[in-house]
Amino acid sequence: MLEKIYLVKHLSLKQLGLIAICGAIVSGCSSSDDFVACQQAVSTGSVVVGSGLAGDPAIPEPQSGYKLGKKPVTGLSYMAVTANPLATKAGCEVLRDGGSAIDAAVAVQMVLGLVEPQSSGLGGGAFILHYDAASKKIQSYDGRETAPAAATEDYLRYVSANDKTNPLPKLSTAFSSTRASGRSIGTPGAVRMLEMAHKDYGRRSWSELFNPAIQLASDGFQISGRMAAAIAGARADLLRDPDAVAYFLNADLTPKGLGTLIKNPDYAATLRAIANGGADAFYTGPIAQSIVDKIGVSMGGAGSPVPITPGLTTMQDLANYKAIRREPVCTTYRDTWVCGMGPPSSGGIAVAQALGILENFDLSAQKPTQIGDEGAKPSVTAVHLISEAQRLAYADRNQYVADTDFFPLPANGVSSLVDKAYLKARASLIAMNKSMGTASPGSFPSKPLGSSAQEGNGTTHITIVDRAGNVVSMTTTIESGMGSFHFTRGFLLNNQLTDFSFDPVDSTGAAIANKVGPNKRPRSSMAPTIVFSKAADGSKGDFLMATGSPGGATIIQFVTKTLIGVIDWKLDAQQATSMVNFGAANSPTTGVGGEHPYIDSSNSGLNDPLLNGLRALGHTVSFAAQSSGVSTIVKTMSPSRGSNIYVGGADPRREGIALGDSPI
Numbered sequence: 001m002l003e004k005i006y007l008v009k010h011l012s013l014k015q016l017g018l019i020a021i022c023g024a025i026v027s028g029c030s031s032s033d034d035f036v037a038c039q040q041a042v043s044t045g046s047v048v049v050g051s052g053l054a055g056d057p058a059i060p061e062p063q064s065g066y067k068l069g070k071k072p073v074t075g076l077s078y079m080a081v082t083a084n085p086l087a088t089k090a091g092c093e094v095l096r097d098g099g100s101a102i103d104a105a106v107a108v109q110m111v112l113g114l115v116e117p118q119s120s121g122l123g124g125g126a127f128i129l130h131y132d133a134a135s136k137k138i139q140s141y142d143g144r145e146t147a148p149a150a151a152t153e154d155y156l157r158y159v160s161a162n163d164k165t166n167p168l169p170k171l172s173t174a175f176s177s178t179r180a181s182g183r184s185i186g187t188p189g190a191v192r193m194l195e196m197a198h199k200d201y202g203r204r205s206w207s208e209l210f211n212p213a214i215q216l217a218s219d220g221f222q223i224s225g226r227m228a229a230a231i232a233g234a235r236a237d238l239l240r241d242p243d244a245v246a247y248f249l250n251a252d253l254t255p256k257g258l259g260t261l262i263k264n265p266d267y268a269a270t271l272r273a274i275a276n277g278g279a280d281a282f283y284t285g286p287i288a289q290s291i292v293d294k295i296g297v298s299m300g301g302a303g304s305p306v307p308i309t310p311g312l313t314t315m316q317d318l319a320n321y322k323a324i325r326r327e328p329v330c331t332t333y334r335d336t337w338v339c340g341m342g343p344p345s346s347g348g349i350a351v352a353q354a355l356g357i358l359e360n361f362d363l364s365a366q367k368p369t370q371i372g373d374e375g376a377k378p379s380v381t382a383v384h385l386i387s388e389a390q391r392l393a394y395a396d397r398n399q400y401v402a403d404t405d406f407f408p409l410p411a412n413g414v415s416s417l418v419d420k421a422y423l424k425a426r427a428s429l430i431a432m433n434k435s436m437g438t439a440s441p442g443s444f445p446s447k448p449l450g451s452s453a454q455e456g457n458g459t460t461h462i463t464i465v466d467r468a469g470n471v472v473s474m475t476t477t478i479e480s481g482m483g484s485f486h487f488t489r490g491f492l493l494n495n496q497l498t499d500f501s502f503d504p505v506d507s508t509g510a511a512i513a514n515k516v517g518p519n520k521r522p523r524s525s526m527a528p529t530i531v532f533s534k535a536a537d538g539s540k541g542d543f544l545m546a547t548g549s550p551g552g553a554t555i556i557q558f559v560t561k562t563l564i565g566v567i568d569w570k571l572d573a574q575q576a577t578s579m580v581n582f583g584a585a586n587s588p589t590t591g592v593g594g595e596h597p598y599i600d601s602s603n604s605g606l607n608d609p610l611l612n613g614l615r616a617l618g619h620t621v622s623f624a625a626q627s628s629g630v631s632t633i634v635k636t637m638s639p640s641r642g643s644n645i646y647v648g649g650a651d652p653r654r655e656g657i658a659l660g661d662s663p664i
């Protein structure tokens, strides 16, 4: 049963009996502070998320490209930001009850796998960047999916050595065919990684963290706008899997729609098993067997079944899966330290390279305009400089970055790619008056490699700070929306292996670093990021902000935009998150997010001075909508309180919210 409490402004915490929470758990909590924990602020006070009362952000709304008027949320001592209100609530309540940031991340992931199944879940992979406030240690965790041991370099493009046709079902492109086959499915990594991080930094018991998701899965929840759109959009593909049909479609095979109350008892049972048995209950035994069986399916479809190429994943692949603790990529940027995820993600290196190149230009002189509730609109010069820096960064990414356990980076590795002198030389390739169009990768004394750039879209980002100041920045994914459309035991399986290059060599015959290999991890663009101020002696100082986003290869642009918004342009967490999206991968096209209210896309975009200014500099401008899902927390000095607070921003292009212990 959903709790129904409605707080109004004139009721103090003492009247509501909540001061006990403050006294019992919040260290340094001032009795003069009136705050609500983990509730959504509304004009009359606050409302319990999931109560169904006016102002409840969990009331399903039709999917909108961009929701106007999102306000920053303040947290006095903790905060969670995710792409779904029920998931944010679950994480926030763990923090409220004294849990750590990692504890909250476990609870959030389990709820997201239910209420935003199109984007992440048990069947996918993830990266966590964690900051431990007491030791000041920054640790990254790699829960990326792996190719099965039986995978050859042709695994994604050919059915077999004797049958050099694309995997089935036969769909309009090789990508979509492979994606919907068993070949795209990597051994899931999220569960093992969360268990590892929880062993390192968990404070609450593992099993209790599953309760919010088990309850929601058992009692049911209402299908949100984005989930409804994802089901409707994937209906034809879901029809191939009877388990997916039973869950996502109605008896007449129409998609379950917005607001439908949906229960997922299979998911609840899976969660109970993992809660009680740990990750082993997922990677061995009946759940693992169901995953292996599902990947091995060779025929699907109601009525007229179609052949599906099975994947070659075995029980051994699941039992052998290992999450990995890795060194984060940390570089200075102006008066901050920016830490990100290293290989097998390209995210941390590409963001660090773009920022390192931009350090050679005065971006603070390029302050955006229209700073306010909808973020800001960047100047022509700012978009020009930042997109040029990104072209150079993507050129290196496409050429050099892959799973370094299989293909080393050039020269001395990460340190060579983010070297300040190298990036200064790269910056000198930028002209103020003309776009370079397509950049060449930097040259290093190493053997020639082929280049690849392959992307997808089914991911979500979680940002959390707990009472002790520990931080989680976690990007979690099943790759494309609805993954591989293979569904078992209440969750979807990923199609992450399509992040590999389908071809092992390029047109010149040079080997591609990101080609498929047994037990190898596909290159990612996910860029969970944590930023620190620079201390007087130049070392890492206090936590400043954390952010990240879904968006395939465009993640690198969404994250860079948000970092520059806060660091160079002093925007608050919501403004930097809401700001117009912009940037470029390595092509002549510069994207400027046309979903944003500040972009005038009428008359083919010919009335907008930003778009026209970029065209005049030789950019090919796209103003297609950009579906970022940025979740940001910034630590800010509050002059009125005389202390630091957390300010959270959730992306207006998705349905998420920030929640914390907010003053009322």
Ligand code: GLU
Pocket: 456, 457, 458, 459, 477, 478, 479, 480, 496, 499, 523, 524, 525, 526, 549, 550, 551, 552, 553, 555
């Ligand atoms: N699979 C992509 C990656 O790991 C993310 C896809 C997305 O953001 O939707 O980089």
